[in-house]
Amino acid sequence: MRVIVVLGHVLDPRGIAVNRRAGRVFINRREYILQPADRCALEAALRIKDEMPAEVVVLPRSPLPDDDVLRQALATGADRAVYLAGDGLAAADDAAMARLLAAAVERLGGADLILTGATTLDTGQGQLGLRLAEALGWPHVADAWALKTSDDRLEVVRQEGAGYAVLEAALPVMVTVAPGALEPRYPDGARLINIYRGQGEVAAALETWDAADLVDADALQPLLERRGQEFPPERERGVRASGGLEEMARSAADALRRQVRV
């Protein structure tokens, strides 16, 4: 069984400050973490590998400044990782990445299962995995909370309304994993050291492919154009609810409804 995990990085929100008055995002510490939902997807793959013979291959979800997240994934238990590099790749959006990743999957010789995060922590977009399924012509299951595999089938638990449902899929299939679905394990310290020192099997498991060998330059053209940022009005703290107990309770309920749409 071959499981491919598509994962990416995100600026650690604890290292950034959003200044609404200045209308700017200040990056105080440029530290990246694995996208939390991608971390869950990796965990789901590693749990399959705990249960049955499986090879876990890691690919990047977006153009990466370096291969840190791939090394982390290898240290956490993945068998093989492919860093994608090349001219014109830096601007790739999800549409372009889906085409590139589909070509990379073909070149790997296909897979039984592809897993990725259902959404990103920063932009909240969930299209990459589904676009990749489409580019490959595979079926998908979105927002998985739990997976159970046999040789040629997969059972997936996903949220439906207030409850959870079981879906069954024939392999191959693409599954996006909900953030928080699984408690992810941490990288193994010794493996991490070996990877960064370039020693042993794990270090050899990281290779680099040139995007130009996979798709032509047109396929990497992004469709999405960033046009700026907008900042919500500054928070006005210290506002007190007025009136008697009943009126206060009503204002509080209204405010909560606006915030959580209960």
Added chain:
Amino acid sequence: MDASYLDLLMAQQEEVAEAEGGGGGIWVVADLVDGGVAPVTLEAIGAARNLADSLGAYVYGVLLGDGVADLALALYQAGADGVRVADHPALASFAAETYLAVLADLFAAEQPEAVLFGATDMGQQLAARLAQRMGGGLIEHTVALSLDEATRALQASFPVYGGEYFEIAACPQARPQFLTVEPGAFAAPFIDPYRQGSPTMLDVTPLEPAVRRVGEADGFAPPPVPLNRARLIVAAGRQAGDFALVERLAAALGGQVAGDRGARDAGWIESGQVVDLRSATVAPDVYLAVGIRGDTFHNAAIEQARFILAIHPDPQAPIFEVADLGLEADPQQVLPLLLQALE
């Protein structure tokens, strides 16, 4: 003037001249809830209507389901110029592959300028796959829309880090432009009760899907959410009074129970539930501080919360300085009223 007379005057039903397809238009694919059209769909039609009037384009609604033809009226009344209906038992509940097949055929024939979905379970799945299939761009969770007239591109804002700020983006080259719109972000449109039309029925060829729903996941429980990743926290302090009320409020809001050191000392919560710079910092969408005075360590630990509601009897309590809304009241008295108001 007598209102019923006005009704009589206006009761000449306005039949929408069913807009012919064959190029362009803004299309809205309907979500259904409880046998009706979902509010987010009507909101999307309202947003589409505004853009379409500036673009000189038609707005079309698409309904998929089993026995849903009558719902077309709701789409016309919200502002659709045309409605397409795919009515078939195979569409009775959402199945990605079956729905995709119908929509891919429809849009290949109609070549929309833009397609809007609700940012719902169904809309998110369909939009991404159709966008890739048709070579279109997609912006998800749109909360605001404007028109770039030079390129006829729809400029969309979407939240980053859950709404800390918003990105504005557009897909000016590719058509169709796909968007999912966040429920509640756009105003409900004016419902014109006199608009009506005759929807076009679509052919549906059922297929054998690779993914099948087996049934409910009985007994499945999702893993507990650690406090630092909780989206809604109801936290108690010494002045909370009745901790059972705090737990009931958390349950009503679907949030997690926590507290300050005072609550731990009172034996209400475990050490792992303490919110304090020395224990755990949190960044939820909503933080409810019930009877928490709010010392420096506590208030620093909740700095990243998006909305803070504080209830405390002492008007001088420091928690009020960091709260977005403060209730100077005894929690024991106000919580029952708040629970009632939330029902």
